[in-house]
Amino acid sequence: MSIDKTSATAQDEPVVENPEAAAAAVTAVDPRLLIREHGLAGYIGEFRRKMKAGELGSIPVVIGLIVICVVFQSLNSAFLSAENLSNITITMVGTGMISVGIVFVLLLGEIDLSVGSVSGAASAIAAVLAVNQGWPEWAAVLFAIASGAAIGAAHGFFFAVLGAPAFAVTLAGLLFWLGFMLQTLGENGTINLDSDGLIGKLTTYYFTDIAAAYGLAAVVVGVFFLTSFLSNRRREAVGIPSRPLSDTVLRTVLLAVISFAAAFMYNQYKGLPLATVIFLVFLVATDFLLRRTAYGRKVFALGGSVEASRRAGINVTAVRISVFAVSGGFAAMGGLFLASKIASANQSAGTGDLLMNAIAAAVIGGTSLFGGRGRTWNALLGVMVIVSIQYGLQLESIAEPVKYMITAGVLLTTVVIDSVTRRTQKTAGRA
Amino acid sequence: MVHVSATPVLALRGVSKRFGAVQALTDVELEVHAGEVVALVGDNGAGKSTLVKTIAGVHPIDEGVIEWDGRPVQINKPHDAQDLGIATVYQDLALCDNIDVVGNLFLGRELRKWGVLDEVEMERRSQELLRTLSIRIPSVRIPIASLSGGQRQTVAIARSMLGEPKLVILDEPTAALGVEQTAQVLDLVERLRERGHAVILISHNMADVKAVADKVAVLRLGRNNGVFEVKSTSQEEIISAITGATDNAVTRRAARTNGEVSQ
Numbered sequence: 116m117s118i119d120k121t122s123a124t125a126q127d128e129p130v131v132e133n134p135e136a137a138a139a140a141v142t143a144v145d146p147r148l149l150i151r152e153h154g155l156a157g158y159i160g161e162f163r164r165k166m167k168a169g170e171l172g173s174i175p176v177v178i179g180l181i182v183i184c185v186v187f188q189s190l191n192s193a194f195l196s197a198e199n200l201s202n203i204t205i206t207m208v209g210t211g212m213i214s215v216g217i218v219f220v221l222l223l224g225e226i227d228l229s230v231g232s233v234s235g236a237a238s239a240i241a242a243v244l245a246v247n248q249g250w251p252e253w254a255a256v257l258f259a260i261a262s263g264a265a266i267g268a269a270h271g272f273f274f275a276v277l278g279a280p281a282f283a284v285t286l287a288g289l290l291f292w293l294g295f296m297l298q299t300l301g302e303n304g305t306i307n308l309d310s311d312g313l314i315g316k317l318t319t320y321y322f323t324d325i326a327a328a329y330g331l332a333a334v335v336v337g338v339f340f341l342t343s344f345l346s347n348r349r350r351e352a353v354g355i356p357s358r359p360l361s362d363t364v365l366r367t368v369l370l371a372v373i374s375f376a377a378a379f380m381y382n383q384y385k386g387l388p389l390a391t392v393i394f395l396v397f398l399v400a401t402d403f404l405l406r407r408t409a410y411g412r413k414v415f416a417l418g419g420s421v422e423a424s425r426r427a428g429i430n431v432t433a434v435r436i437s438v439f440a441v442s443g444g445f446a447a448m449g450g451l452f453l454a455s456k457i458a459s460a461n462q463s464a465g466t467g468d469l470l471m472n473a474i475a476a477a478v479i480g481g482t483s484l485f486g487g488r489g490r491t492w493n494a495l496l497g498v499m500v501i502v503s504i505q506y507g508l509q510l511e512s513i514a515e516p517v518k519y520m521i522t523a524g525v526l527l528t529t530v531v532i533d534s535v536t537r538r539t540q541k542t543a544g545r546a
Numbered sequence: 547m548v549h550v551s552a553t554p555v556l557a558l559r560g561v562s563k564r565f566g567a568v569q570a571l572t573d574v575e576l577e578v579h580a581g582e583v584v585a586l587v588g589d590n591g592a593g594k595s596t597l598v599k600t601i602a603g604v605h606p607i608d609e610g611v612i613e614w615d616g617r618p619v620q621i622n623k624p625h626d627a628q629d630l631g632i633a634t635v636y637q638d639l640a641l642c643d644n645i646d647v648v649g650n651l652f653l654g655r656e657l658r659k660w661g662v663l664d665e666v667e668m669e670r671r672s673q674e675l676l677r678t679l680s681i682r683i684p685s686v687r688i689p690i691a692s693l694s695g696g697q698r699q700t701v702a703i704a705r706s707m708l709g710e711p712k713l714v715i716l717d718e719p720t721a722a723l724g725v726e727q728t729a730q731v732l733d734l735v736e737r738l739r740e741r742g743h744a745v746i747l748i749s750h751n752m753a754d755v756k757a758v759a760d761k762v763a764v765l766r767l768g769r770n771n772g773v774f775e776v777k778s779t780s781q782e783e784i785i786s787a788i789t790g791a792t793d794n795a796v797t798r799r800a801a802r803t804n805g806e807v808s809q
Contacts, residue, residue, distance in 0.1 A: 346666070353670045356687075407663050409656045412645070416653055419642030426640040427654030487644035 173481045175532050176496045179525070183500065187507035194507055197383035205318050207502040208390040209234075209453035213473040214480075214494035215401055216267075216445030219438045221477055222405070222418045224486020225281040227442045229270060229288030230473055234450030235465025236292040237263045239299040241314060241451060242306040242460035252313035260447045266292065267443020271436035281439075289470070297462060305461040308454065317393070317455035321386035328378035328387040335374050340367040390452060394495075397448075401491040414438060418487030449473070468519065472501050475526040483533055500525060553616045554579050555712050555744040556601065556632075561610035563600055570596045571768045573610070578713060583735060583745040585759035585776075587752075589788055593768040594748050598715055601746070602634040603627035630713075633706035637718040641702055643691040647683060648672045650690055651705050679704055679737055681730075696727020700734050713744040720754050732758050752781050766790050 187194040213230050220227040241259035244250040250258075270288050274281040300306060308314050322328065343363045350357035381387045405411035413434045416424040425431050453469070454460050478484060479500050480493025501522060508518050554577040563571040571593050578584045588594050599605045601612070603624040611618050614630050621627050627634070641650045648669050657664040657671075672686045681700045683693065690698060699719055706714055716735065720728040728751075735758045738745050749755050755762055756776060764771040764787040772787045 349666050350669075353666060355666065355669050355673060356685075408661065409658060409663060412649060412653070412656055412663065415645055415649075416642045419644040420640075422638075423640040423642050423653070426636070429654055487642070 173493065173496055175529070176480055176493075176500060179479075179500055180496070180503065183503050183507065187503070187510065190507070191510045193510055197380050199506060199510070200380055201384040201388065203499070203502050203506050205388045205390045206456065206506070207498045208318070208394045209449045209456060210469065210472050210476060210502065211394055211449070211494055211498040212397065212452060213446050213449035213469070214476040214498050215397060215491050216442035216449075217473050217477040218480075218482050218489050218491050218494050219401075219405075219414065219441045219445075220281075221482045221484060222414050222486060222489055223435065223438055224418050224484075225274070225435075225438075226474070227267075227270070227285045227439065227446075228282065228470060229266075229285040229292060230442060230446035230449075231465040231470030232289045232292035232296065233263055233266050233443050233446040233465070234453065234469065235460075236266070236296040236299070236450070237447030238450040238454035238460040238464050239296040239306075242308060242454065243299055245312070245314070246306050246308065252309075256313060256451060259451060260444055263447025263450070264440045264444035267446070268436050268440035270443065271439030274439065275432045275435035293466065296465065300460065300462060305459055307459045310458045314451055314455045315458055316389065317452055318388070318390045319455070320389040322389070322392075323386040325382045325386070328381045329375070331387060331392065332371075332374035332378040336367060336371045339370055343367070390455075397445075398491055398495055405491060410434075410437075415487055468522070471526075472498075472522070475522065475529075476501050478533065479525060479529040481533075483537065484530065485533075485537060497529075554613070555615060557613040557616075558597075558601075559611040559613065561597075561600065561607050561612065563596055563605060563608050569768060571600070571607075573769065574765070575770055576763055578744045578746055580712065580744050581739055581742045582761065583739050583747055583759045585747045585749055585755040585762045586765065587749065587755060587762055587784065587788055588765035588771075591767075592765040592788075594765055595717070596768075597765065598634065598717060598746070598748060601627065601632060601713075602715060603632075628709065631709070631711045632713045632715065633709060633711035634715040635702050635706050635717065635719065637721060641690045641698060641705075644689055646689050647686040647693075647701055650701060651675070651708060653705075655708070675704055675707065678741075679707065679734060681734065694727060696723050696730045699723065699727070699731050703731070703734055703738075707738075707743075711743065713746065714738055715746045715748075717748045718750065719747070720749065720751060728754065752784065755784070756781065764788055 184195060193199055213234055216230060217227060237259040240262050241252075241255045244255035244258060245252045266288070270281070270284050273279045273284040297304075310319065340363065343358070343366065344360075347357040347360070347363060378387070381391075405414060413424065413429050416427065416429060417431060417434055421431060424434075450465060454464060476497030477489070477494050478497065480489075480495065480497030482489030482493045482497075504521055504525065505518060508521065556576070556578045558574055558576040561571055561574045561576075562569070574593070574597060576584070576586075576597070586594050586597065596605065600607045601621065603621045603626050606620075606622045612621055613619070619626075619630060621630070621632075642653065645653065648665070651672050652668050657668050659667070669686060676683060676686065679700075681697075681704055683697055683701070690701065693701065703714070703716065703719065719731050719735070723731060732754060735745060735747060739758075739760075747755070747759060759776050762774045762776055762779065762784055764774070764784065766788065767790075771790065774784060774787070
């Protein structure tokens, strides 16, 4: 035993410093599987390997965004104006919030078709409480979000406890909450919101001080660099593979360029929109929840293998219900932003292409329909694509029918990319 | 090399289990000592899986006594077995393909620091664990999907070792594995024994059993059909115990081929 151990450590020591050479020397493993560790050159190798293995991640959607910008900018120079871009990022928050909830559900490999109706119902609840019942707006908002979460939890109950397919349960939810919304709004069908109230301000308030946008960008970049740097230091200290400093610096610079460009753009127009700040806060929070907490690990585990999760002692029912509650809660928040944009709760809220756009945004952003793969940031990228297309076509005054068809084309393309990459991943032994 | 203690870690005394009209186990006796690999063999339907499930707490026993370190204990649910220090690695791997090796090793018992996953510590411990078990994997940060069947099986076994169990039950660990991968898993079983764990190995593969087991316990139709010392028993004897007859398909085939080749 003792002899065995020393020989093992003697062979393992170099692995920390030079994993490729050491591991290749002792085991016959596929060199593509080894994590690169040689700065910039290793980057390109890693990138090539990922391409070959079908790990595209967010690359297709980023390319798509660039294509969209180039095409619409060449058609109309107003597309990349600060005003248009600022409006796009505000409009996308409503659908984007709903899409964040959808990412959670997709991670389980399930679907929630009720989010559109739930968002409409939540806006109706908030409007009735705030306007007709005279509740303070903040209380109405909190109650609406809590209602959304409760509605989602109810869907989750039918799915997780009673074993009904989520698709069918939420389809019933789609109809039920649509009816509920129409009932709640009453005969008038429209409740106008106070545009200076809390809900109204959600999409109309700007931090006009130039320092706000730049300050936020600086904070984001600073926090990112510090957490990456400290985490790498800690990894080095205990002797496990860590990113080289050049890597961290490169990522930070990339993030800084994007953040400050966005801040500059906002300051060219009215300033930093409140809606965008709220959306970013929720994106950061949900990303943290999914990737850095035990809860998030459970969600991913369920998306990978339900049976393995059960055997690992994960409370499958509770996690499933909670995920649908999250989806309902985010649908409600999205509904409030959408109501804020039109300063009213009306009968068409949550109908039309909202549901499809929310799901499409998650998938376009790179969340797998097959479960277990995705990040909430995917919702941001995806919804950017969809809303950019809408705004671009509006600038060209292209009619609604064409808009639907183009969005459909984009969605189909992404689903095909998802399926094909999954197949490539299988052949490369990565799915 | 093998130090067998006087008191068995686990002892089954007259264990019986019924499912409705089916008597799955009748008066089964089994002893496993620390640092000992006991192979549990038997034909399909002999009751191997049922026996393992009674030990793992999936099916509580109807009659008989389970002794742990010489004391009689009740194992009524999987949690009881885990608390005693029994780890079970099932045939169909309980791993999540989309999560990396570290995540799978610590699935359901993640290390946390202020409520946040302590990835650094988990990765360090994973490497330490894999190193002490001499398990070679390209990286602990690649998803399970990227590993070969043998590597996955070793990860699944390593996962059971995190709780420092006294007894490890391996249900057909080499089924569906290639030659090289089987060797990796068998090496790992030997290392478990060297580290003083008691191991129950269920296998259909006589070569595996002969290679790593110290004792072979044969089940036939839910009853004991002999416990053999591997070193002093021929494969034919074990097979006759499994099939319940000296004249069986295996011996007839062996006789035929021996006749042709004229050994």
